[in-house]
Amino acid sequence: MSRSTPNILDRPLGGRGARSEGSVSTSAFAYLYSELVQYHQSRVASISELERRLESSGYGVGLKVLELLAYRAREYKRETRLMNILQFVSSAVWKSLFGKAADSLERSIDHADEFMIVDYEPITSMYVSVPSDLGQLSVDAYLSGIIAGVLDGAGFTARVTAHSVTLEEHEVSANNAPNANSSGSGSVNNNLPPRKDKAVFLVKFAPEILERDATLDR
Amino acid sequence: VTLSPTMASSQLLLFVIVGKNEPLYEAEFHKMGGTSSGTSDSVTRQNYFVLHSALDLVDKASWTTNNMYLKVVDKINHQQVSTFLTAGNIKFMLLHGGKTEDSIKNFFNEVYELYVKLSMNPFYKYDTPITSKFFDTRVRAVARRYLS
Secondary structure (H helix, E strand, C coil): CCCCCCCHHHCCCCCCCCCCCCCCCHHHHHHHHHHHHHHHHCCCCCHHHHHHHHHHHHHHHHHHHHHHHHHHCCCCECCCCHHHHHHHHHHHHHHHHHCCCCCEEEECCCCCCEEEEEECCCHHHCCCCCCHHHCCCCCCHHHHHHHHHHHHHHCCCEEEEEEEEECCHHHHHHHHCCCCCCCCCCCCCCCCCCCCEEEEEEEEECHHHHHHHHHCCC | CCCCCCHHHHCEEEEEEECCCCEEEEEEEECCCCCCCCCCHHHHHHHHHHHHHHHHHHHHHHCCCCECEEEEEEEECCEEEEEEECCCCCEEEEEECCCCHHHHHHHHHHHHHHHHHHHCCCCCCCCCCCCCHHHHHHHHHHHHHHHC
16 A cells, blocks of 8 residues: 655644754765766866856755745744844854854955855865865855855845865864764764865855945944 | 726735746635636736735835734725745735734745745745645635635
């Protein structure tokens, strides 16, 4: 006797008081993601094209995550301010997708329209090594697509790019010291050599967004 | 063009989901029966016009509050336009003849839940017309429950 799957409109969405909101093993994700990267890699002619394709793959995820998390929060509120949507991305979105908040959210000193979200251990590049002939490629472009999707959906159009930045002395020792591995998904896999770089997502907002946000200050 | 109230206007409800550039979903609800035979073409066009012209007011209001429910944004003759904005800035707009706040809020909340579920479909692209028959049936059922 077969059971037909219920229509998507009849399935529960989770939220406060729901049972586990579902998580996927890192290995399942890493395997699927490596297939995704290889799929695109075989179809493009340049590094930037590959990064663009990974970004657009993540963009749709960002849009959906925005709607889902806002709904699950059950507050019937949306973000209208720049700092708030950035906080939403670096804490709520990161926690929901990766089990922990982003490691830091910073504002650029040189450019008023640039912000940086830092993650020391993004899962997209955990099991990826980039050969030297692919230069500056960052497979974390998928994550910048997710960020861009969230920001764009909420009305804060931005160009988001992923950069691998070499860790400085103090950062290397801080992250590779044996911490209490209490949070399962966020802890370092001890079979891998320690990472030498962190992922920095540079978020550059369109000028009209900053103008609009400035007028809301009054 | 004068917008004269007709007998149908207080029983007619027009619900439109608007994306960034175009309407994504439209439904007319009538108190008696379920057919649209009672509405003339010009009344329908008027109603769409009213909703469309309220979009500017929705845009203005959307940045002044972080509530999703914007209540009534425009009043024309005996009709009012109430709006609900999702986190992704998709606008749910309802043209009605003065329903209670509570019933409208409940209606919007239920449609919001249906919309979020629909968005979870990997084959539904954000900001594109909603063609699912299921969605249409469910929205009409919600309207019957809260708006009649």
